[in-house]
Amino acid sequence: MTFLKRILLVIFVVIFLVLPGKSRAQEDSSKFFDTSAESTYRVLDNAKTIVSQEITITNKEEYTYAPSYSITLNIDSISDIEVANAQGAIPYTVTDKGDTKTINIDFPERIVGKGKKNEFTFSYLSSDYASRTGSIFRVNLPPISNLNNFSS
Numbered sequence: 001m002t003f004l005k006r007i008l009l010v011i012f013v014v015i016f017l018v019l020p021g022k023s024r025a026q027e028d029s030s031k032f033f034d035t036s037a038e039s040t041y042r043v044l045d046n047a048k049t050i051v052s053q054e055i056t057i058t059n060k061e062e063y064t065y066a067p068s069y070s071i072t073l074n075i076d077s078i079s080d081i082e083v084a085n086a087q088g089a090i091p092y093t094v095t096d097k098g099d100t101k102t103i104n105i106d107f108p109e110r111i112v113g114k115g116k117k118n119e120f121t122f123s124y125l126s127s128d129y130a131s132r133t134g135s136i137f138r139v140n141l142p143p144i145s146n147l148n149n150f151s152s
Contacts, residue, residue, distance in 0.1 A: 033066060034058040043139060047132040052123040062114045069105045071122060074142065080125040090120055 035057050042050045057066050076099050083090040083105050095102040103122070111118045130139045 032060050032064045034060060041129060041139070041141060043130045043137055045132075047130045047137065048125055048127045049129040049139075050123065050125055051129075052121060054121050055119070057118040059111070059114055059116045063112065065110045065112045065116075066118060067107060067110070069107070071103045071105070073101045073103070073126075074099060075101060075126050075128040077127040078124050080123075082123045083120060085118075085120040 035055065037056075038054045040052045042052075044050065053071075055069070057069065059065060078094075078101050081092065081094065081103065083092045083103075087109075090105055090107060092103055092105045095104065105120070105122070107118060107120075129141060130137055132138075
């Protein structure tokens with residue numbers, strides 16, 4: 001092997017070992033999971049809205065699972081947060097950055113296997129979606145920011 005080939009080989013190995021590749025968490029999640037959500041918005045007489053989302057994450061690969069899930073909401077007001085599945089409450093944390101709230105959900109069990117589903121419900125109360133003037137309600141529903149991440 002010539003000196004130049006050895007130098008190029010060493011450089012290639014160093015670059016390969018030093019520069020990290022993308023982890024599955026950094027890659028597009030739609031490659032590994034199908035995510036579907038059904039959202040219900042119920043406006044109360046006081047113009048507060050109860051939002052309930054039934055979310056299903058389906059594994060596309062045999063040895064892949066979702067250890068957590070994050071939901072980012074562009075709202076000022078959020079309360080009465082509940083996250084649960086058939087086994088009961090699921091732990092979560094809220095990161096509050098003013099008018100943006102991120103709810104990080106940590107799943108207590110690993111649901112592994114191609115076609116296996118992680119089904120849970122996320123619900124909360126907010127005063128950001130509706131307003132009432134007399135007997136007239138004005139309702140503004142938020143758009144889905146990453147529509148391509150959902151299969152339905």
